[in-house]
Structures are given as structure tokens and as C-alpha cells.
Amino acid sequence: MARLICLAVGYLCGLFQTAYIYGKSKGIDIREKGSGNAGTTNTLRTFGLKAGILVLFGDILKCAAACLIARYVIAPKMAPELNYLLVLYAAAGAILGHNFPFYMHFKGGKGIAATAGLIICFHWHFFIMGVIVFFGTFFTTHYVSLGSLLVYAGFMIQIIVEGQMGVFGMSQAALNEMYIVAAFLAVMAYCKHRENIKRLVKGQERKTYLKKEDTTK
Numbered sequence: 001m002a003r004l005i006c007l008a009v010g011y012l013c014g015l016f017q018t019a020y021i022y023g024k025s026k027g028i029d030i031r032e033k034g035s036g037n038a039g040t041t042n043t044l045r046t047f048g049l050k051a052g053i054l055v056l057f058g059d060i061l062k063c064a065a066a067c068l069i070a071r072y073v074i075a076p077k078m079a080p081e082l083n084y085l086l087v088l089y090a091a092a093g094a095i096l097g098h099n100f101p102f103y104m105h106f107k108g109g110k111g112i113a114a115t116a117g118l119i120i121c122f123h124w125h126f127f128i129m130g131v132i133v134f135f136g137t138f139f140t141t142h143y144v145s146l147g148s149l150l151v152y153a154g155f156m157i158q159i160i161v162e163g164q165m166g167v168f169g170m171s172q173a174a175l176n177e178m179y180i181v182a183a184f185l186a187v188m189a190y191c192k193h194r195e196n197i198k199r200l201v202k203g204q205e206r207k208t209y210l211k212k213e214d215t216t217k
Contacts, residue, residue: 002078006086007093009074010066014097017108018058019043022051031107039109041144041208049210056113063094063117071121084122084168085178091118092181099192110192112148115185119155125162129154142207145196152186 023030044052070090
């Protein structure tokens with residue numbers, strides 16, 4: 001029951017579509033511009049840096065809110081020994097809500113900024129990993145997609161390694177369940193980025209620059 005509650009709470013949080021709401025405030029459906037994705041990168045390219053930052057923080061915060069509710073409200077009352085697992089379920093719900101919002105005909109974003117909310121709240125080790133991998137990749141290559149995919153790969157490796165080291169203090173059965181949920185999120189992220197992966201392989205992926213005037217490069 002705790003798992004379902006965390007998923008539901010997460011999904012409701014994920015329905016706050018920052019990019020879509022921002023675009024509508026400007027009279028534009030962000031899904032009809034650029035890549036058609038209701039997320040941070042497309043907002044950055046369409047509206048500029050300030051809009052991109054606003055949407056980024058909005059998407060991070062909605063997932064972080066779901067994670068914090070799971071950690072400090074749901075887990076202590078229902079299953080304190082499964083704290084990290086329930087946080088992951090809440091994040092999964094938020095990412096699903098972001099990617100597949102029912103009121104937008106299930107056409108949302110790709111869940112990367114929302115995933116940042118999970119990484120920030122999950123454990124400080126993961127926050128350090130995420131910052132180093134994403135920004136190291138982005139400022140070296142200017143490929144947001146590549147940085148995002150590498151963060152997910154790093155997340156999967158790190159969660160298994162630290163889980164087996166006893167960092168999360170859970171039973172092996174709970175750890176195995178956590179690995180499955182994390183793998184589901186990683187597979188979903190890679191599926192959502194399948195076109196990006198094809199373009200990366202062909203050397204055709206569009207680069208993203210922080211200065212709006214450079215986005216055409």
C-alpha cells in the first residue's frame with residue numbers, strides 16, 4: 001500500500017507541467033515548437049535562458065516534493081525500513097506524471113529534470129555523481145541528451161554498488177526491488193531518448209548553448 005501511495009503522490013506532483021504552463025503564459029504550446037518536448041531543453045531553445053532555468057527548477061522541485069513527502073511523511077508512518085525504496089517509488093510516479101500527463105494526452109517531457117529532483121533527494125553521494133557527470137559532459141560536448149543518459153547509467157551503477165555495500169540499510173529483497181524500479185526508470189529514459197541516441201551515433205545531435213544567440217550552432 002505504501003508503494004502505491006508514493007506512486008500516486010508522485011504522479012500528482014509530476015502533473016505540474018512547468019514547460020507547458022510557461023509556454024501557455026506566452027500564448028504558445030511548447031509541444032508545437034522545436035523538438036516538441038515539454039521540457040527544459042526545448043524551453044531553453046524556444047524562450048531563452050531565463051525561461052529554461054525557471055522550467056528546470058520547476059521540474060526539479062515537483063519531483064523533490066514527491067520524494068520529501070515519501071521520506072518524511074509516508075515512510076515514517078507506514079514502512080520506515082523501506083525509506084529509500086519509497087522515495088524511489090515517489091520519484092518514479094513524478095517522472096511518469098511528467099512524461100505521461102493524462103490531461104495532455106500523455107504527451108509530456110522526457111523526465112530528466114524531474115530525475116534531477118530524485119538524485120538531489122535520494123542521497124548526497126548521488127547528487128555529487130550527477131553534478132560531475134552531467135555538467136562535465138555538457139560543458140565538454142554541449143549535448144544535453146548525452147549528459148542525461150550518462151547520469152542514468154551512473155545512477156544505475158551507483159545504486160547497485162552502494163546498495164550491496166549496505167548504504168541504504170535495507171534487506172536484499174528490498175534492494176532487488178529498488179534495482180528493478182531504478183532499471184525501469186533508466187530504460188524509460190533511454191526509450192524517450194531513442195531519437196537522440198540515433199542522432200548522437202550519426203553525429204547529428206543538436207548542441208545546446210546557454211547563450212540564446214548560440215543555439216543555432
